[in-house]
Amino acid sequence: MRFSGLRVLKEGLTGNKGWTPHWRDPEPRSEYDVIIIGGGGHGLATAHYLASVHGITSVAVLEKGYIGGGNVGRNTTIVRANYGLPGNSEFYSHSLKLWEGLEEDLNYNVMHSQRGIINLFNSDGARDAAARRGNQMMSQGDDAVLMDNAAVRKLIPYLDFEQTRFPIYGGLYHPRGGTARHDAVAWGFARAADQRGVDLIQQCEVTGIDIVDGKVRGVQTTRGPIRAKKIGMAAAGRSSQVAAMAGMRLPIESHVLQAFVTEGLKPCIDTVITYPMGHFYISQSDKGGLVFGGALDFYSSYAARGNLPMAEHVIENALTLMPMLTKAKVLRSWGGIMDMSFDGSPIIDKTHIDGLYLNCGWCYGGFKATPGSGNVFAHLIATDTPHEVAKGHRLDRFRTGRGIMDEEAAGSQHNLH
Amino acid sequence: MRLPCPLCGERDLREFYYQGAAVSLTRPDPDAGADAWADYVHLRENLPGDLEEMWHHAQGCGAWLVVTRNTATHVVKGAKLAMDTKRADTKRADTKGART
Numbered sequence: 309m310r311f312s313g314l315r316v317l318k319e320g321l322t323g324n325k326g327w328t329p330h331w332r333d334p335e336p337r338s339e340y341d342v343i344i345i346g347g348g349g350h351g352l353a354t355a356h357y358l359a360s361v362h363g364i365t366s367v368a369v370l371e372k373g374y375i376g377g378g379n380v381g382r383n384t385t386i387v388r389a390n391y392g393l394p395g396n397s398e399f400y401s402h403s404l405k406l407w408e409g410l411e412e413d414l415n416y417n418v419m420h421s422q423r424g425i426i427n428l429f430n431s432d433g434a435r436d437a438a439a440r441r442g443n444q445m446m447s448q449g450d451d452a453v454l455m456d457n458a459a460v461r462k463l464i465p466y467l468d469f470e471q472t473r474f475p476i477y478g479g480l481y482h483p484r485g486g487t488a489r490h491d492a493v494a495w496g497f498a499r500a501a502d503q504r505g506v507d508l509i510q511q512c513e514v515t516g517i518d519i520v521d522g523k524v525r526g527v528q529t530t531r532g533p534i535r536a537k538k539i540g541m542a543a544a545g546r547s548s549q550v551a552a553m554a555g556m557r558l559p560i561e562s563h564v565l566q567a568f569v570t571e572g573l574k575p576c577i578d579t580v581i582t583y584p585m586g587h588f589y590i591s592q593s594d595k596g597g598l599v600f601g602g603a604l605d606f607y608s609s610y611a612a613r614g615n616l617p618m619a620e621h622v623i624e625n626a627l628t629l630m631p632m633l634t635k636a637k638v639l640r641s642w643g644g645i646m647d648m649s650f651d652g653s654p655i656i657d658k659t660h661i662d663g664l665y666l667n668c669g670w671c672y673g674g675f676k677a678t679p680g681s682g683n684v685f686a687h688l689i690a691t692d693t694p695h696e697v698a699k700g701h702r703l704d705r706f707r708t709g710r711g712i713m714d715e716e717a718a719g720s721q722h723n724l725h
Numbered sequence: 726m727r728l729p730c731p732l733c734g735e736r737d738l739r740e741f742y743y744q745g746a747a748v749s750l751t752r753p754d755p756d757a758g759a760d761a762w763a764d765y766v767h768l769r770e771n772l773p774g775d776l777e778e779m780w781h782h783a784q785g786c787g788a789w790l791v792v793t794r795n796t797a798t799h800v801v802k803g804a805k806l807a808m809d810t811k812r813a814d815t816k817r818a819d820t821k822g823a824r825t
Contacts, residue, residue: 548771559767561745562796607726607743610773610797615726617739650767707763720766723743 311415330495331375331502336509339535340368342689343527344542345514345550347371349380349490350667350674351542352497352508353682354689356414359504361683362690367506368536370529372513376494379544382644383675384567384599386580386591388425388485389450392441395700395713396653401450402697403680404484410679416496418488419594425485425580426455426463430474434584438480445482453481464581468631474585485580487591493678517553517664524554524663540665540689542681545610545645547668554661558668559650559706561722564609564643565601565672566618570636572596581629588625598636600626604646604672606723614643646672650706652725653713656685657703658692665689666703671725729804732786740784746770747777747791750810773797779807 309315309328319326342358344351347369358364371377389404391397406413407420429438435454442452456478461469469476498508509531516528517539526535543550545562573596582589590600602622605614619641626633649655649669654677656667667685670677684695694701705711706720718724726738746769753761773796780790789807794800 548769549773552770552772557764557768557770559769561769561771562773607794608745608771608776608778608796609799611799615738615799617737706767707760722745 311417330499331508334507334509336368336507336512336529336531336534338533339526340507341366341536342538342540343367343534343536344369344540345527346378346542346544346546347375347498347508347510348378348542348544349494349497349678350544350670350681350685351540352494352501353678354540354542354667354685355501355506355508355682356497356504357683357686358690359501359506360413362686364690365505367501368534369501369506369508370512370514370527370534371508371510372530374510375498375508376491379644379674380494380678381491382567382642383490384589384591384601385487385490385593385675386425386485386589387420387488387676388482388580389676390425390427390441390445390452390480390482390485391715392444393653393713393715395711396715397444397448398697399680399684399701400676401448402683403677404450406679406683407488407676408484410496414496414500416492416499418492418496420486420488421594422484422486423579423591424481424483425582426460426479426481427582428460428479428584429477430584431477435477438478442480451482451484453483455479455481464577464579466576466632467629471628474583474628487580487593489594490675493675497678497682514550514553519554519661519664522660522662524661538663538665538689540667540685542667542685544668544670544674545647547647547666551666554659554664556659558666559655559703560647560669561608562610563607563646563648563723564605564611564614565646566605566614566622566641566643567599567601568619568622568641569593569639570598570633571639573598573636576632583625583629585628586621586625588622588629590626590630597639598633604648604723605643609643610645612643612645644672646670648722648725650720650722650725651712651714652716652718654681654701655703656681656688656694656698656701658688659703726799726801728780728790728792728801730782730785730788730790731804731806732788733782736782736785740782742781742783744779744781747779747807749779750791750807775802780804
């Protein structure tokens with residue numbers, strides 16, 4: 309079933325009786341060409357691009373919960389391509405271009421909204437860094453506008469510009485940045501993959517990875533064994549648990565990042581704002597809730613919930629930047645499990661086991677990477693060579709020290725990235 | 726989350742700095758080779774459940790602690806001084822004649 313304006317009109321006039329489920333609920337077959345472990349955004353995108361770009365349709369996506377129930381349904385929906393380091397910058401640039409054509413590609417409204425993103429800065433040094441980053445973004449064909457205080461006042465006049473602790477000098481504006489409806493991204497990729505014959509197997513937890521003579525043969529699952537010559541791991545915060553089934557330890561620690569949403573308010577913030585005091589960022593969803601968050605809680609966690617000190621800190625950030633929010637009520641908060649790598653950059657690579665591929669290390673920035681990650685991971689699985697824009701995301705960079713992409717210049721400590 | 730500092734008693738999370746899994750207690754020998762050092766610096770078990778980890782009581786007594794905490798539930802099982810743990814290890818290693 310294709311979605312179109314005409315179809316919406318027709319269904320509206322005939323009682324909406326013609327809609328069918330977005331994807332099938334198949335029984336797992338005994339063998340596939342490729343198995344993807346993890347039915348999140350990255351796993352689903354990988355399946356979609358395996359089928360649509362590489363013509364590989366004998367693919368199963370194994371999900372232990374339900375489609376869209378992991379980090380892809382629990383993030384703050386920001387999409388951007390304003391990275392600084394070679395290796396990352398071209399990858400996120402590639403991903404943003406895929407976002408811009410995604411709705412047509414998937415025939416699905418993911419509500420991608422290029423409302424812009426502004427990274428504020430609070431010092432001369434930070435302004436220099438922003439100018440450098442902006443030039444770098446423009447030199448690879450992306451967009452950036454360096455704004456002074458007056459220009460920021462015109463764009464977002466409701467900030468507290470007069471505060472003394474972290475005065476707003478200006479900002480680096482990235483007009484093509486923005487947001488997308490996170491659930492719709494999962495559903496759109498799931499539906500598109502399903503339509504090309506990919507089996508999405510939910511409630512199917514992988515309990516073992518079968519390896520014989522250094523080659524993968526398949527997986528054991530709660531719904532029985534499934535054979536495959538190629539297996540892609542895309543389990544985000546649970547990557548270490550999945551890799552442990554193949555006897556691997558990863559350069560990853562899982563950390564908790566909290567996010568917050570207020571009650572629905574009238575439209576007031578029409579862009580995405582980031583504030584370097586404590587990694588704070590905020591945007592407004594189409595339902596009206598203000599969506600915001602800050603830094604990691606800074607300790608390892610699989611609990612999917614954080615502690616109050618960081619909640620207090622993030623809300624202090626919000627009120628320092630925007631005193632108008634003092635009366636907004638926080639409706640809910642949650643914590644996600646972040647696969648923090650040791651240089652703050654992802655890993656998209658083969659492993660030492662033949663046929664086993666790894667996609668992890670997205671830290672707290674995996675959502676914007678969803679199409680790019682799926683696209684390059686599919687390329688790697690299909691062709692056994694890294695995609696041009698992801699050739700820096702090697703697993704062995706930690707061992708050799710060559711090609712480390714340390715965006716925060718924080719060194720080998722996961723929670724500082 | 727509150728951590729039981731052996732010197733100060735139970736204290737608020739905000740008084741502590743976190744350094745991750747307590748791998749620094751078993752630092753490889755300087756001549757152990759690049760692979761051993763790469764493993765030590767980067768590779769982690771990182772499984773949910775009880776984890777021994779390093780916390781620094783930075784806003785308190787300044788001691789480094791080895792805290793046992795469940796990463797799936799945040800339940801803190803106990804804390805001891807890293808100094809004591811390290812000294813016990815050193816003593817053991819010395820009696821074996823190993824390099825410390």
